[in-house]
Amino acid sequence: MPKLADLEKGQIIGTRTVQLSRADLIRYAAASGDHNPIHWNERFAQQVGLPGVIAHGMLTMGAAVGLVGDWAGDPAAVTDYQTRFSKPVPVPDPTQGSPDTPTAQLEITAKVGKLDEAAGTARIDLTVELVDGEERAKVLTKSQALVALS
């Protein structure tokens, strides 16, 4: 487990790339019980004003925090985790190849945002960007995980 004393504000503790396919959305729907059709039906998603099928915000939030628990050594060290959802993550049907070909890529950077020696916690700030060629869009904002360390 990392030690608080060894950390500095602004330090990057890890990065991760998460790829999402339509199959990942269906897997998350099944595991979470969230069967909203905006996450699996193109026509419905467009009818409610979305660009098309989008990932569950909670899938993005859930996938973004994995690297923090891995870094801490125990996912239970993440005692508080919050985010705002700022932009949808479209996951289009692949035009060719296997139906479970990933069509959205998220890049996650985790940085030390604040250290609290008295409380024994490090606040890890997550940057979560949807990467499409040269374009990058922040899909989560104020995404912060509080980690209990010794």
Next chain:
Amino acid sequence: MKTVSISTAREGHSYPPVQYQVGREAIREFATAVQADHPAHHSVDAAVQLGHRDLIAPPTFAVVIAQRAEAAAVTDPEAGIDFSRVVHAEERFSHHAPITAGETLTAATTLERIRVMGTGAMVTTVTEITTYDDAPRATVTSTLLVRGEEEGEA
């Protein structure tokens, strides 16, 4: 312009609790779905080595439990939330102790705040997740944006 159907009268209202039995396979499936491959979500031995009683849930698993309790608020006719216009705006998990396989949990939602903004609203629910004997597990705060209807829209 259409009038707002959402009502602030239910602000502060608490809904009946729901029960949830935390299963190992539910934790494994959820962890796989959020691409969380830490062994404490998949291997009982690995979880026990870290000092847990059984598999532990990933940090956002609490949403699965919370949403079952939140449903009562979201579908409450007296609150008047049009679910087809709902967008998830914010989510927060405060963990008091790790949610662990084998536990029977209770989740109770309070409609904390309804802020009317034009023809739409921001709705915040707070769900307390505890064990059946009242040991706290997590507080889940969820904020939904109910999009207002534009002028001229049906």
